[in-house]
Amino acid sequence: MASITKSLMITDLVSSEKMEQLPSQYIRPLSQRPNLQDVSHDSIPLIDLHDLHGPNRSHVVHEIGRACSEYGFFQVKNHGVPDSTIANMMQIARDFFSLPEEERLKTYSDDPSKTTRLSTSFNIRTEKVASWRDYLRIHCYPVQDHINDWPTKPESFRDHVAEYCRSARGLSLQLIEAISESLGLEGDYISKQLGKHAQHMALNYYPPCPQPDLTYGLPGHKDLSLITVLLQDEVPGLQVLKNGKWVAVDPVPNTFIVNIADQMQVLSNDKYKSVLHRVVVNSQKERVSVPTFYCPSPDAVIGPAPALVTDEEPAVYRQFTYAEYYKKFWNIELANEDCLDAFKASASS
Numbered sequence: 001m002a003s004i005t006k007s008l009m010i011t012d013l014v015s016s017e018k019m020e021q022l023p024s025q026y027i028r029p030l031s032q033r034p035n036l037q038d039v040s041h042d043s044i045p046l047i048d049l050h051d052l053h054g055p056n057r058s059h060v061v062h063e064i065g066r067a068c069s070e071y072g073f074f075q076v077k078n079h080g081v082p083d084s085t086i087a088n089m090m091q092i093a094r095d096f097f098s099l100p101e102e103e104r105l106k107t108y109s110d111d112p113s114k115t116t117r118l119s120t121s122f123n124i125r126t127e128k129v130a131s132w133r134d135y136l137r138i139h140c141y142p143v144q145d146h147i148n149d150w151p152t153k154p155e156s157f158r159d160h161v162a163e164y165c166r167s168a169r170g171l172s173l174q175l176i177e178a179i180s181e182s183l184g185l186e187g188d189y190i191s192k193q194l195g196k197h198a199q200h201m202a203l204n205y206y207p208p209c210p211q212p213d214l215t216y217g218l219p220g221h222k223d224l225s226l227i228t229v230l231l232q233d234e235v236p237g238l239q240v241l242k243n244g245k246w247v248a249v250d251p252v253p254n255t256f257i258v259n260i261a262d263q264m265q266v267l268s269n270d271k272y273k274s275v276l277h278r279v280v281v282n283s284q285k286e287r288v289s290v291p292t293f294y295c296p297s298p299d300a301v302i303g304p305a306p307a308l309v310t311d312e313e314p315a316v317y318r319q320f321t322y323a324e325y326y327k328k329f330w331n332i333e334l335a336n337e338d339c340l341d342a343f344k345a346s347a348s349s
């Protein structure tokens with residue numbers, strides 16, 4: 001008989017006992033389990049950013065635009081983030097989740113409005129079934145506004161994470177500019193809609209799971225940001241929904257995964273869609289991933305770009321502040337519920 005666990009974090013649950021059965025709060029109803037065999041390995045486009053600043057820029061921008069409209073997901077290589085910055089980030093994430101429980105739990109909170117918080121699953125305040133993930137979520141732009149709230153252990157946490165955040169921001173801004181151009185907008189149009197800009201990130205830790213076919217690391221969900229730039233380790237787990245079929249994004253060394261998120265869907269007036277993605281777990285290996293959620297500042301007003309609104313394609317969404325959207329997102333019960341439905345132009349009349 002599966003048992004209910006008392007540990008707050010899965011990390012501590014799996015280290016405290018030899019577990020052969022999944023505790024009951026992680027077990028999905030039969031109809032909602034991942035069918036691990038029914039997954040395509042066609043993957044998503046891989047785009048070389050090397051030429052983004054040369055004479056072939058328009059070709060790269062075109063490829064990015066195509067990936068955004070066909071998949072909402074792509075990988076990038078030659079992205080300019082130094083190998084050492086990436087290696088330090090991954091190591092510090094592993095080291096963080098290896099800290100003693102009492103040290104890690106110093107930042108524990110189930111309150112999504114906290115800008116630095118350790119938590120578990122997806123949204124423990126609203127969900128009925130838990131997911132097999134622990135995570136540390138931090139706000140990280142401007143770095144100096146947040147760094148003093150970040151964990152002080154492991155020793156070099158703040159230095160390595162700050163360096164990574166700056167690089168990830170640089171890459172995000174280049175991608176946002178290219179995506180803006182790919183929509184036929186001025187390169188700086190989207191960036192100008194983001195108010196003072198904001199950047200959040202997560203350190204995701206998925207321990208080995210005794211019964212991976214009964215649960216998820218993360219259930220199908222869309223991201224609340226503008227774009228997400230994801231660093232994953234060498235252990236597969238991420239899957240993306242394409243034409244009703246789950247496609248595995250198997251790790252490619254030295255790449256980042258980029259996805260369109262909800263704010264970009266709104267700004268593009270549905271030209272680019274925020275896509276459902278999920279994470280499956282395995283019984284053998286832990287997995288670490290580090291998403292950077294690039295987003296508007298809370299006061300920024302988001303709405304479809306006027307240049308993309310016509311008589312034939314009227315505005316799909318009303319205008320709203322990112323703060324309004326953020327609050328709504330953290331109150332939804334099901335991860336795969338479409339938060340944007342509440343912001344449709346038709347919903348407000």
Ligand SMILES: O=C(O)CCC(=O)C(=O)O
Nearest residue numbers: 202204232238279289291
């Ligand atoms: O771990 C991954 O590959 C994806 C993580 C993710 O989707 C998220 O943190 O929202």
